[in-house]
Amino acid sequence: MIKRLLSYLLPIKIHQKKSVYSKNLEVTWNNGYLVLDSENTNYSFGSLQRVLKKGLKYIGYERIQNFESILVLGVAGGSVIETLKKEVKFEGKITGVEIDAAVVELATKYFGLGKHDNVSIVIDDAFEFVLKTKEKYDLIIIDIFQDTTMPNFLFEDFFINRINFLLNVNGFILFNTMVLDYQDRRRNAIYKSKFDNNYSVRLYPKIEVHNELFTIKKLA
CATH class of the missing domain: 3.40.50.150 (Vaccinia Virus protein VP39)
Structure with a gap:
């Protein structure tokens, strides 16, 4: 809950990994929502x-x-x-x-x-x-x-x-x-x-x- 509230001030990364198809996958709290991003674009929930x-x-x-x-x-x-x-x-x-x-x-x-x-x-x-x-x-x-x-x-x-x-x-x-x-x-x-x-x-x-x-x- 604290991370979610803080995410209204700045994005908070909670998980990061690479895959065969993506250089970088990040799960981030952003403006109160969990989002999934690749290196340069939003993949889901943004x-x-x-x-x-x-x-x-x-x-x-x-x-x-x-x-x-x-x-x-x-x-x-x-x-x-x-x-x-x-x-x-x-x-x-x-x-x-x-x-x-x-x-x-x-x-x-x-x-x-x-x-x-x-x-x-x-x-x-x-x-x-x-x-x-x-x-x-x-x-x-x-x-x-x-x-x-x-x-x-x-x-x-x-x-x-x-x-x-x-x-x-x-x-x-x-x-x-x-x-x-x-x-x-x-x-x-x-x-x-x-x-x-x-x-x-x-x-x-x-x-x-x-x-x-x-x-x-x-x-x-």
Whole structure:
């Protein structure tokens, strides 16, 4: 409790470790909240949670409540799962995929990742998982970063087509991207152009300065 109160004055680091995929992972009290950060960006329960919460609001909490299954690619500390369970009041099935076992370990220890019913966490590469899964989903959340870098496969046709195949009609993709320069803006413009009239695509720029969100609805 003392550390939490002091964190309103300055951040207080309580755990730090390295992993195969992250140079540095830190659990920190910041303004009264526990957050998970990588070396250069927030991974969970800080600005990232605010970004994805806005995306869920764009889709609509009531609409999401009526979904049956959600896929989260990139779990990190589990903040979007927390939002789905506590704020959206989603009671359907959530499958979370996270490549970094060290992140899942921290999320379980410090952020209660394992406390929710109807949530399963898979330690796997997102690309490999979407190739293997036989499930279909009403909402697919893509939030995959290695620090400030986004893997190239997220923007490649094969992955995009596979995600579209896994999405139910009237379902949504919520895709969080980071835009730091002109090349990133161009990359996002090209990504947007890859969806035909069977999809309704909206882009929300400058969420928390460097984030751009896509919401993509499958119409047919």
